[in-house]
Amino acid sequence: DTGVSQDPRHKITKRGQNVTFRCDPISEHNRLYWYRQTLGQGPEFLTYFQNEAQLEKSRLLSDRFSAERPKGSFSTLEIQRTEQGDSAMYLCASRYGTGDYNEQFFGPGTRLTVL
């Protein structure tokens, strides 16, 4: 399967713990996005990478959140000192190029539950 993959698919943690999610984009896709989706809402943009450079961060991305994309391949999203409000589905998407054909390919998501 050559689609976007995310790991783990589900994560249950206790409040105050740190968690890290991984996203493997489609090979050769230079752009990678993280979104967060809560129940009944559409996905909300968190941050974006072009190759290894993090070019934009939403104000939703508090200081407890950090994302990396070393070597412009896979990406990780870490949440420190988790809070119950962090419970959500975390989606990763990738795309290639800079043209108007803004087709982003999404992974299946990581569902985080903070107890």
Add this chain to the structure above:
Amino acid sequence: DAKTTQPTSMDCAEGRAANLPCNHSTISGNEYVYWYRQIHSQGPQYIIHGLKNNETNEMASLIITEDRKSSTLILPHATLRDTAVYYCIVRVGYGGSQGNLIFGKGTKLSVKP
């Protein structure tokens, strides 16, 4: 970016055409209309996009009004597998915030036997 308005939910009979409307009255000249859908427990899936002209692909057709203030996504022969939340997104296709998508709440389409 322009804001979109979609009905909260719609029903469609299996085998019939599903017509999903979207209003985007404040759309700018350089903004495209994108449609994505999200089947339960999956990530969103790109369907189609357009600027001015009507577009068709293997999944759907997109009809954009001449003034570009509204559009309709058409699934010509809806199946049970088309049951999903459909998102209409208006966005610049280049530059700006590098293409991050701004989702609303979408339209929940239920295809019934």
